[in-house]
Amino acid sequence: MTTATGTFVVLNANYPACSWPGVSEGAVPIELAGPLGPVGNAHRVYEVRGLPASCAIKMGPGAECPEDEKDARQVAMRLGARDSLWGEYEKLLAADGLCGRAPLAYAYGAFVEAGDGGRARIAPAFVMERLDAEPLCHVVERGALPVRRVIEAGLILVDLVDDLARRRIAHGNLSPENVLVEAGDADEVERVCVVDFQLAVSRDEEGGRIGSLPFTAPEQIGLSLVGCNPREWYLRRLSREPYADMWSVGALLYYMATGERPALPVRWGKGSDGAYSFWYGGQRLDFEEALACVNDSKIDGLDLPGPWRDEEGGSALGSAIRLCTSNAACEREIATVRGMLEEVLK
Ligand SMILES: Nc1ncnc2c1ncn2[C@@H]1O[C@H](COP(=O)(O)OP(=O)(O)O)[C@@H](O)[C@H]1O
Ligand SMILES: [Mg+2]
Structure with a gap:
């Protein structure tokens, strides 16, 4: 069941290092497929172009895109810079290859969802490997x-x-x-x-x-x-x-x-x-x-x-x-x- 559709605006790609196809275009379509765990802000996604099929997205608190703001990417940049989600993404990058296991970090950016009245909602987000666990x-x-x-x-x-x-x-x-x-x-x-x-x-x-x-x-x-x-x-x-x-x-x-x-x-x-x-x-x-x-x-x-x-x-x-x-x-x-x-x- 799809819970939301939108685009993922890529601000930092880690898969494969710096040559992810979404980067040049700035945005890839995303369909959220419901929450991943018993609690929390992580969602399963059906497919993100250029990434393995088994992906998850984690989002921070969203905000409505200001009316005078034409470029969602600029807003995504601002949100991304200020949110602690970036810190979390950095830790995932640092945990690459961890003994036991942590999800691979694929990309950091923002999830942009079309809102009522044409105003977009933007939430900082990162895409990671979905663990089969x-x-x-x-x-x-x-x-x-x-x-x-x-x-x-x-x-x-x-x-x-x-x-x-x-x-x-x-x-x-x-x-x-x-x-x-x-x-x-x-x-x-x-x-x-x-x-x-x-x-x-x-x-x-x-x-x-x-x-x-x-x-x-x-x-x-x-x-x-x-x-x-x-x-x-x-x-x-x-x-x-x-x-x-x-x-x-x-x-x-x-x-x-x-x-x-x-x-x-x-x-x-x-x-x-x-x-x-x-x-x-x-x-x-x-x-x-x-x-x-x-x-x-x-x-x-x-x-x-x-x-x-x-x-x-x-x-x-x-x-x-x-x-x-x-x-x-x-x-x-x-x-x-x-x-x-x-x-x-x-
Ligand atoms: N990469 C992942 N693969 C599989 N399940 C995950 C993944 N990330 C999160 N989950 C599941 O989603 C839940 C919520 O994600 P989490 O990162 O813990 O969010 P929160 O910070 O809101 O608690 C986790 O408890 C876990 O069950
Ligand atoms: Mg948790």
Whole structure:
């Protein structure tokens, strides 16, 4: 089912480097074929001329093209320059060939859709490879994974975080929606892929924006609370190390094994105006209070419940989860966690 048609105005092409046929013409027709995942701003597209059949487009917030603006390309340039979507596209470029997998970045530009009364709507957008994979949240909804499969998936995630760290990138939002699984024969975990580099930071950037709360490291939450606190420098540094991503890996291991997201005391929901509200019991909290409450409740070292620890490999998995989710960020050593998981598969 087509949800929208329009043109994709190419501002930067990466496929094949600098000679994509759409570039010279400035625009290629696009048909959106519905949302890609359970949530979010990524869409399947039927076909983009000059690109492989399996493409996806991710869009930022759109705007109506001003009446006096004749050239959609100029508007697309302006929007493109200002939107954080460009940063996300850059991270995808930097993640090319990532161990595990991230989508290939094909082109950055703007999606132009004919609006009512002939005025076009323009949204910054990039086109990327569509991965033939299922979000982890859908896999786990069908049932928690056996310990051995959790460990296999965990090893891929650890290697992925390690590879990102070598590229000087922290993903910042490893969650069941943003981690995808390519299942092989006999339902084995074959490959774990990662999408959504919206919150990713490279080491020369300021980090600390918050992803999915149950999967976000406490110091990453803390970072957005500190203001001019003396600990600020320390926290900012942490957001650029792989430690925060390792916390998310621990929470994901816990989630895959138990089928439960790490518990939080705060509930939240999105209102019709798009704004979030937070509650603690019956009490409504403002954003800062909610974050502080979540942060205080983050347990130092998530514990895998007894029945899982008694399974074969469960005790090592439990130790790896505890280490990943330690409040002492520097303890979340990639090599140590990898060693613990590998030991089980020997
Ligand atoms: N390249 C891709 N291939 C396959 N699925 C994807 C791809 N990019 C995103 N998705 C799916 O679409 C969802 C939304 O995309 P995402 O980049 O996470 O947007 P948002 O920033 O709005 O969360 C993801 O959770 C994932 O399930
Ligand atoms: Mg997402």
